[in-house]
Amino acid sequence: MSSQTSERTSPAVSKAAGGSELISSQGKTSIADTVVQKIAGMATREVSGVYKLGGSGARALGALRERIPGSGGPSASQGVSVEVGERQVAVDLDVVVEYGVAIADVAEAVRRNVITAVSRMTGLEVTEVNVSVDDIHVPGDDAEDQEPARVQ
Known part of the structure; x- marks a missing residue:
């Protein structure tokens, strides 16, 4: 291509990390915090070694919400907090990991997966992903949490 036919980028155009234009001369694309929260939450849950998301309070509230008929089950954004700019x-994550996994390796895998998913789906540049490990899941803990069946 010659220099005359090459793509011209005006100061009003912003290319995001994923290559898509979020701000252009034809308009602006804004992405809600809840959208990014859900993407980050789903990407975190995909990582082997992550048991659940959320601190103990958020998990308790989520357990109550799961018992309400029609509530849709656990929230995809539980344990995820984000700050979204233009x-x-x-991203800040509160996670519970499985017993026996290397926590540093799980945290790094979570970072990579969240950065990839958020960047690819939104076009936003992910500046940081902070992972807070709030608990560890020990096999057998679930048996204590579950109520016996009322009907057999």
């Missing part, structure tokens, strides 16, 4: 996003 071009960048920062």
Whole structure:
């Protein structure tokens, strides 16, 4: 291509990390915090070694919500908090990991997966992903949490 036919980028155009234009001369694309929260939550749950998301309070509230008929089950954004700007996003995660996994390796895998998913789906640059491990899941803990069946 010659320099005359090459793509011209005006100051009003912003290319995001994923290559898509979030702000252009034809309009602006804004992405709600809840959208980014759900993407980050789903990407975190995909990582082997992550048992659940959320601190103990959020998990208790989520357990109550799951018991309400028609509530739709656990929230995809539980344990996820984000700050979304026009071009960048920062993500904070509260996770529970499985007993026996290397926590540093799980945290790094979570970071990679969240950055990839959020960048690809939104076009936003992920500036940081902070992972807070709030608990560890020990096999057998679930048996204590479950009520016996009322009907057999």
